[in-house]
Amino acid sequence: MRSCSSIKYLLTIYQLSGGQTAVRSVEIARALGVSRASVVKSLKLLMEAGLIWKESYGTVQFTPLGLEESQKIYNEFVHIYQFFVQNLSLAPETAWEDAVTCLCRLSPQCKARLIAQSPKVEISVQKVF
Numbered sequence: 001m002r003s004c005s006s007i008k009y010l011l012t013i014y015q016l017s018g019g020q021t022a023v024r025s026v027e028i029a030r031a032l033g034v035s036r037a038s039v040v041k042s043l044k045l046l047m048e049a050g051l052i053w054k055e056s057y058g059t060v061q062f063t064p065l066g067l068e069e070s071q072k073i074y075n076e077f078v079h080i081y082q083f084f085v086q087n088l089s090l091a092p093e094t095a096w097e098d099a100v101t102c103l104c105r106l107s108p109q110c111k112a113r114l115i116a117q118s119p120k121v122e123i124s125v126q127k128v129f
Contacts, residue, residue: 002069004104008032008104009042010051011077011100013060014070076103076111083118 002010012031016023029039031129043060046052051066062070080102084095 004100005042006046006049006051007073007103008100009039009046010066010070011103011112013052013062014074017060017062019062019067019071019074022055022059022061022092024048025054041121078119079115080111083114085117087118 005109009028009032009087012028013023016031017026023045025036025039028043029036030040043052043054047054050063051069053061055062081095081099084090084098085092088095102114106114112120
């Protein structure tokens, strides 16, 4: 199981990249509201785990393993996010934070049941923050 920080970074990179293109470290820092130093530290851990490639000038791209894992995280996220927005009428920012918290903290069984209760949505990469 990935750390909550890793999940946030993978989700954010996936959303910024559309699952396909490279993104810059500064974009990740801006999206998460963290310092570039925090981004560098977290990206190093993701590189060591074989989930991303990072070029010396700050461009970040998924490895095949990272893309696969990020797609799974994103799909779970979208279902939970939509449940919070549509069923609980949460504001998008609150729904984003709470959906990420669920991805980090809930057991796989609980996440699966929550996703089963979520509205059926077509999954496409979109920025929700």
